[in-house]
Amino acid sequence: MLNRIYKAHKQMDAACEKLGRQINIMEVCGTHTVAIFRNGLRPTLPAGLKMLSGPGCPVCVTDQGFIDITLELAQRKDCIVATYGDMVRVPGKTGSLETMHAPNVKIVLSSSDALALARDNPEKTVVFIAVGFETTAPATAVAVREADIEGIENFCILGGHKLVVPAMEALVGAKNHKIDAFLCPGHVSVIIGSNAFAPIVEHFSRPCVVAGFEPMQVIEGIAGICRQLADGAARIESIYQAVVTPGGNKTAQKIIEEYFEPADGLWRGLGSIGKSTLQLKAEYSRFDALKRFEIEEVPGEELSGCRCGEVLCGLIDTPECALFEKECTPDNPVGPCMVSSEGACAAWYKYGRKRKRNL
Amino acid sequence: MNDALKNKILLAHGGGGRLTNNLITSRILPKFGNEILAELQDSASIELDSASVCFTTDSYTVKPLFFNGGDIGKLAVCGTINDLAVAGAKPVALSLSLIIEEGFGLDVLDKILASAAKAASEAGVCIVTGDTKVVETGAADGIFINTSGLGTKLPGTNLSFAQIEPGDKIIINGTIGDHGMTIMSQREGIKFESLLKSDCASVAPLTCKILENPDGFKFMRDPTRGGLSATLNEITAATGHSMKLIENNIPVNPSVQAAADMLGFDLLNIANEGKVVIVTAPDTADKVLDLCKTHPLGTDAAIIGQIVASEDMPIVEVITKVGGSRIVQMPYGREFPRIC
Numbered sequence: 001m002l003n004r005i006y007k008a009h010k011q012m013d014a015a016c017e018k019l020g021r022q023i024n025i026m027e028v029c030g031t032h033t034v035a036i037f038r039n040g041l042r043p044t045l046p047a048g049l050k051m052l053s054g055p056g057c058p059v060c061v062t063d064q065g066f067i068d069i070t071l072e073l074a075q076r077k078d079c080i081v082a083t084y085g086d087m088v089r090v091p092g093k094t095g096s097l098e099t100m101h102a103p104n105v106k107i108v109l110s111s112s113d114a115l116a117l118a119r120d121n122p123e124k125t126v127v128f129i130a131v132g133f134e135t136t137a138p139a140t141a142v143a144v145r146e147a148d149i150e151g152i153e154n155f156c157i158l159g160g161h162k163l164v165v166p167a168m169e170a171l172v173g174a175k176n177h178k179i180d181a182f183l184c185p186g187h188v189s190v191i192i193g194s195n196a197f198a199p200i201v202e203h204f205s206r207p208c209v210v211a212g213f214e215p216m217q218v219i220e221g222i223a224g225i226c227r228q229l230a231d232g233a234a235r236i237e238s239i240y241q242a243v244v245t246p247g248g249n250k251t252a253q254k255i256i257e258e259y260f261e262p263a264d265g266l267w268r269g270l271g272s273i274g275k276s277t278l279q280l281k282a283e284y285s286r287f288d289a290l291k292r293f294e295i296e297e298v299p300g301e302e303l304s305g306c307r308c309g310e311v312l313c314g315l316i317d318t319p320e321c322a323l324f325e326k327e328c329t330p331d332n333p334v335g336p337c338m339v340s341s342e343g344a345c346a347a348w349y350k351y352g353r354k355r356k357r358n359l
Numbered sequence: 360m361n362d363a364l365k366n367k368i369l370l371a372h373g374g375g376g377r378l379t380n381n382l383i384t385s386r387i388l389p390k391f392g393n394e395i396l397a398e399l400q401d402s403a404s405i406e407l408d409s410a411s412v413c414f415t416t417d418s419y420t421v422k423p424l425f426f427n428g429g430d431i432g433k434l435a436v437c438g439t440i441n442d443l444a445v446a447g448a449k450p451v452a453l454s455l456s457l458i459i460e461e462g463f464g465l466d467v468l469d470k471i472l473a474s475a476a477k478a479a480s481e482a483g484v485c486i487v488t489g490d491t492k493v494v495e496t497g498a499a500d501g502i503f504i505n506t507s508g509l510g511t512k513l514p515g516t517n518l519s520f521a522q523i524e525p526g527d528k529i530i531i532n533g534t535i536g537d538h539g540m541t542i543m544s545q546r547e548g549i550k551f552e553s554l555l556k557s558d559c560a561s562v563a564p565l566t567c568k569i570l571e572n573p574d575g576f577k578f579m580r581d582p583t584r585g586g587l588s589a590t591l592n593e594i595t596a597a598t599g600h601s602m603k604l605i606e607n608n609i610p611v612n613p614s615v616q617a618a619a620d621m622l623g624f625d626l627l628n629i630a631n632e633g634k635v636v637i638v639t640a641p642d643t644a645d646k647v648l649d650l651c652k653t654h655p656l657g658t659d660a661a662i663i664g665q666i667v668a669s670e671d672m673p674i675v676e677v678i679t680k681v682g683g684s685r686i687v688q689m690p691y692g693r694e695f696p697r698i699c
């Protein structure tokens with residue numbers, strides 16, 4: 001292993017030297033962010049190589065307006081709000097799902113748990129807060145299919161599924177970005193296939209390397225990017241070949257396509273991105289909580305002082321946020337990036353804080 | 360009596376009357392049978408062979424009640440024995456109090472009590488007193504158990520934070536996170552639950568063995584809730600010294616690691632129930648390690664790091680497998696499995 005690490009670092013050094021400027025690599029996914037921090041990789045990278053955390057934590061990228069809708073739904077006596085645990089502490093306009101102490105908020109581990117709640121509580125409407133990228137969307141589609149087939153009409157979803165590639169396009173399409181390349185998430189790529197990153201390579205000439213979450217995968221993924229940058233290349237590469245194929249998982253893609261269609265959607269920090277979210281198709285719209293309860297999703301007001309949006313776009317490192325460690329801690333999170341276990345601010349707090357007492 | 364109720368705990372089982380008496384004489388006494396308990400006095404009288412005693416108490420709630428490698432009964436006995444053991448004591452006697460939800464199955468109770476009795480007798484500890492209360496349905500989650508424990512200080516032992524100094528070695532007697540990940544994966548039905556097994560065990564046989572020669576031995580603690588992270592941070596906070604761990608040396612069971620990775624958990628934060636963290640002087644570390652390794656409770660023991668002087672504030676730092684470095688903090692809040 002030491003040999004491989006040594007070789008990878010040489011490639012990183014070579015790229016830094018060749019380019020003669022700072023290299024900025026964005027790890028798109030929150031799982032990579034946590035892996036990088038947990039393995040203490042940042043301090044081992046060459047001084048001229050910087051990792052930027054990206055918009056790949058499902059809870060973090062959720063727009064404030066969406067959070068406010070979940071709070072609104074939790075106040076309805078005729079609803080059960082079924083949500084992944086990470087969502088309950090995200091602050092909205094009127095506190096969070098957790099601080100509301102609403103008895104009808106239930107933490108579930110999957111969409112099928114939410115569907116089971118609907119079966120067990122026929123007198124209530126169960127709203128599943130469906131967040132996540134292409135990794136969780138197939139399971140949501142399966143739940144909708146089951147509800148449709150079994151006629152479970154007291155089930156619906158608040159759709160917040162997002163697509164990774166449109167967000168990456170938006171990032172490198174923006175004027176002020178400084179991203180040289182992307183470290184692409186292994187698990188999302190299992191579903192969408194490594195070829196899905198073609199637009200990034202073709203239109204924006206940014207290398208895309210797919211890697212798993214083991215520390216060696218991350219290190220070699222970064223080294224792979226550096227090789228391309230040194231050669232002036234921009235290709236799709238996968239070092240997670242055991243599980244990621246160019247075309248991805250067709251079965252999963254098919255079920256997503258059967259139930260969802262891409263729609264314009266709101267992202268924290270990135271605003272509205274065209275065809276970047278998944279919306280239930282018209283024939284399944286009765287399972288859409290927005291339609292069922294006639295709610296309109298409007299952009300929410302940003303949390304005051306919180307710079308999650310900039311953190312998610314790789315524009316700042318968390319410690320540049322004045323609230324970090326002071327007003328904003330995991331016990332008292334101001335923004336979603338401090339709440340989610342995959343959030344960049346939580347990772348900075350947990351693993352990356354400086355040693356000085358007064359940072 | 361209505362047949363459906365025949366095999367269930369009723370409120371009357373805790374009422375102090377005939378059913379209570381039945382419960383004690385027919386289900387509890389036979390399992391824990393010892394002279395002191397059998398007298399059913401209001402207080403147990405025990406002869407101790409040392410003037411210096413350790414006394415501790417803890418309450419146990421766990422879901423599921425039965426898990427691979429143990430159950431709430433075994434946990435309640437081992438947990439309290441371990442608290443005595445790491446204080447440098449030889450556990451002698453325990454109390455065992457039950458708070459049971461009305462409607463709880465008597466057969467389930469039997470299994471839990473049998474398991475508690477087995478754990479106690481294996482550790483050579485008597486359960487000398489106890490209590491049973493029954494609460495209405497919904498007021499408890501099945502069964503809660505409280506145990507208190509009494510132990511005698513082993514001669515020559517003087518374990519305290521105050522003795523810890525830079526250079527001292529940190530030893531653990533085996534793999535970390537097994538208990539917590541077993542519970543979590545069983546609760547959440549993830550697919551490798553069958554590969555995981557709680558480490559729930561009494562560590563007293565090991566600690567008593569090591570303390571036969573306490574030279575150079577400075578401190579012990581059982582890394583239960585909050586895992587290794589919590590215990591190590593408690594040590595740095597109390598001593599003002601820092602700590603450097605070598606991740607490669609921390610024993611981990613690969614299935615446990617896989618489960619933690621899947622749910623996005625840091626194994627350092629996950630509970631153990633049969634582990635002990637030992638701090639010793641550098642020149643006795645190898646001897647203690649060898650002792651551990653030859654004992655069934657310490658076959659995977661390892662020196663995982665050492666105490667170092669603090670630069671400014673006390674921290675726990677880990678040198679990761681790939682040569683990186685990060686800090687380990689006191690765990691906070693609830694951890695949720697990651698989405699996707």
Ligand code: SF4
Nearest residue numbers: 307308321328335345
């Ligand atoms: S530290 Fe807190 S307030 Fe600052 S960006 Fe992160 S989550 Fe928002």
